[in-house]
Amino acid sequence: MHVQSISANVLRVPLRKPFRHASAVRHYSDNVVVRVELADGTLGWGEGVPRPYVTGESPDGALAQFGLAPLAAALSTEADDWQAVIAMCQRIELPVDGDDPRDCRSNSLRCAIELALVDAYGKHFGEPASAMLSQYEPAKPLLEPRSQVAFSTTIDAEYGRKPGRSAFKMRVYGFRQCKVKVGSDNQSDARRLGLIRRWIGPKVDLRVDANEAWLPEQLLEYASQLTPYRISCIEQPLAHEQLAALGELRSSLEVPVMLDESLTSMVDAREAVRLSACDLFNIRLSKCGGLLRSVDLAAYAAEQQLGYQLGCHPGETGILSAAGRHFATTIGGARYLEGSYDRHVLAEQLTTDDMTFGYGGRAPTLTRPGLGTSLDLSRCEKHLQHDWVTRPIS
Numbered sequence: 534m535h536v537q538s539i540s541a542n543v544l545r546v547p548l549r550k551p552f553r554h555a556s557a558v559r560h561y562s563d564n565v566v567v568r569v570e571l572a573d574g575t576l577g578w579g580e581g582v583p584r585p586y587v588t589g590e591s592p593d594g595a596l597a598q599f600g601l602a603p604l605a606a607a608l609s610t611e612a613d614d615w616q617a618v619i620a621m622c623q624r625i626e627l628p629v630d631g632d633d634p635r636d637c638r639s640n641s642l643r644c645a646i647e648l649a650l651v652d653a654y655g656k657h658f659g660e661p662a663s664a665m666l667s668q669y670e671p672a673k674p675l676l677e678p679r680s681q682v683a684f685s686t687t688i689d690a691e692y693g694r695k696p697g698r699s700a701f702k703m704r705v706y707g708f709r710q711c712k713v714k715v716g717s718d719n720q721s722d723a724r725r726l727g728l729i730r731r732w733i734g735p736k737v738d739l740r741v742d743a744n745e746a747w748l749p750e751q752l753l754e755y756a757s758q759l760t761p762y763r764i765s766c767i768e769q770p771l772a773h774e775q776l777a778a779l780g781e782l783r784s785s786l787e788v789p790v791m792l793d794e795s796l797t798s799m800v801d802a803r804e805a806v807r808l809s810a811c812d813l814f815n816i817r818l819s820k821c822g823g824l825l826r827s828v829d830l831a832a833y834a835a836e837q838q839l840g841y842q843l844g845c846h847p848g849e850t851g852i853l854s855a856a857g858r859h860f861a862t863t864i865g866g867a868r869y870l871e872g873s874y875d876r877h878v879l880a881e882q883l884t885t886d887d888m889t890f891g892y893g894g895r896a897p898t899l900t901r902p903g904l905g906t907s908l909d910l911s912r913c914e915k916h917l918q919h920d921w922v923t924r925p926i927s
């Protein structure tokens with residue numbers, strides 16, 4: 534079976550609550566969406582979340598890359614099993630305007646294209662996307678299929694005014710793990726975390742994400758203010774540019790460090806190991822270039838005796854939630870899982886299926902062919918930002 538055509542667009546996904554970062558407030562997430570059509574008419578859907586401040590990608594930039602990429606060279610072969618689909622995904626080369634020393638500036642588009650191929654071929658083979666992961670060589674030592682997983686919750690800085698109330702809600706909802714965003718008001722973070730610990734109870738695993746907000750000279754002091762509340766991890770405390778400083782300071786910290794903004798590719802992963810800059814990787818499918826490259830990172834983490842989290846981007850639709858679910862229920866060893874937030878984050882559901890987790894963050898394995906959901910075009914139509922850019926393949 535061969536690919537007939539592949540198309541891309543930018544989908545403006547409306548959010549339930551505004552998304553705040555640095556000095557901007559956004560009410561939507563612009564995601565790149567890809568549609569693959571096989572010769573028998575089977576359609577597959579993929580999605581990526583380009584974020585300029587993470588991988589230097591933009592939604593319109595991803596669409597321009599898509600228009601220029603030599604896709605026919607990679608996709609115009611027959612594929613009749615998962616090995617052929619894996620090889621096809623690995624042949625894809627995407628053009629980058631300028632330097633790309635971290636090998637990350639086409640990751641969200643790569644993710645969207647790969648997911649659309651996996652979805653289309655999965656539907657054609659009658660097998661779920663997780664079947665491809667099980668056959669991917671680097672995944673084999675990590676395979677740990679489960680019928681259900683439990684996702685973590687997040688309390689972001691916006692809830693700052695009522696942290697106790699949010700914490701109590703998370704406790705009642707039965708979450709086992711909770712991430713707290715810190716760094717937007719360093720003076721009040723310790724007090725806020727104290728309130729959250731009191732209301733969420735002693736059993737929940739609490740960790741913090743500083744999103745690069747601290748300076749090297751503040752790291753030990755701020756971390757020591759938070760450790761009395763028994764945090765299990767600090768995510769990306771310093772800016773990526775301070776990675777070497779983080780490597781030097783880490784041995785003085787009592788809490789494990791996770792890298793997120795500093796971890797987008799194998800280039801980053803090797804640099805983090807070289808500098809001894811972390812204990813864990815935050816692997817997010819879009820940020821890291823799709824399922825296969827994310828497996829490579831998880832395998833490298835295991836090899837280096839590091840932990841990892843499967844993360845997600847706020848604003849992902851059910852397409853990326855489904856892809857994350859296939860990863861989470863197939864690949865073992867994740868310390869924390871994030872994803873399947875759909876109804877809690879999106880103002881409108883844009884996929885044919887609701888992927889939102891249930892009580893306690895619990896969510897089942899997806900068994901339907903492909904990713905197990907599709908974009909609902911009738912609901913997406915008014916949110917598409919351009920005409921579809923279509924590339925005929927054969």
Ligand SMILES: [Mg+2]
Pocket residue numbers: 742744768769793794815
């Ligand atoms: Mg983060």
